Amino acid sequence: xxxxxxxxxxxxxxxxxxxxxxxxxxxxxxxANALIMRVPCGGRISPAMILEALRSGYDGVLLAIxxxxxxxxxxxxxxCTRRFRLLEHLLKSLGINGRIRLEYISAAExxxxxxxxxxxxxxxxxxxxxxxxxxxxxxxxxxxSDAADELD
Numbered sequence: 001x002x003x004x005x006x007x008x009x010x011x012x013x014x015x016x017x018x019x020x021x022x023x024x025x026x027x028x029x030x031x032a033n034a035l036i037m038r039v040p041c042g043g044r045i046s047p048a049m050i051l052e053a054l055r056s057g058y059d060g061v062l063l064a065i066x067x068x069x070x071x072x073x074x075x076x077x078x079x080c081t082r083r084f085r086l087l088e089h090l091l092k093s094l095g096i097n098g099r100i101r102l103e104y105i106s107a108a109e110x111x112x113x114x115x116x117x118x119x120x121x122x123x124x125x126x127x128x129x130x131x132x133x134x135x136x137x138x139x140x141x142x143x144x145s146d147a148a149d150e151l152d
Contacts, residue, residue: 001124005059007034009117010049014041014072015106016064022110025111030114031121034062042066043076047087050100059124064113067104077104096130098123 011017017038023030039045042065050061063084071077084102091099103116 004031004033005029005121006057007060007062007117007124008118009034009036009054009062009064010045010053011036011038011064011074011105013038013040015066015070015104016042018107019064019105019109019113022052022107023114024110026109026110028110028114030117033121034117041073041076042071042080043073045080045083047083050075050087054096054099059129060101060120062117062120063100063102064105064116065102067106071108094130098127099130 009016009020011020017036020036027077033049041062045063045065050063053061065080066077067073068077068081084100092098101116101120103112105113105116106111
């Protein structure tokens with residue numbers, strides 16, 4: 001049985017989501033197991049949203065945001081990029097690699113969005129699911145399955 005990873009695409013309204021709309025208008029093919037969620041700006045994407053998506057069973061999260069110089073809210077793209085780099089570092093330290101991805105996609109880059117989603121699905125299909133147990137205690141904390149077993 002072929003593994004079909006589920007991906008959450010969090011797209012900013014003015015660029016990422018418009019790029020997804022363009023991909024649909026151009027009838028470009030990309031995997032149907034990618035759910036697109038629109039946010040007003042990439043700066044509104046918090047690490048907690050990404051962690052909640054992974055906890056909820058998504059295999060990967062793609063952030064489709066404006067190019068830094070084209071952000072409609074001036075600094076939203078930069079803020080999202082800084083948060084992403086910190087979360088990426090945290091997840092790598094826990095042994096969760098390649099599950100989140102940030103791409104700058106403008107409203108005119110529907111082909112790029114379709115290609116990136118397809119590439120991410122192919123990449124996740126070859127990886128095995130990480131053995132991580134998500135524990136909620138005041139703040140969202142992550143433990144590897146071995147450490148989490150010690151807490152029970």
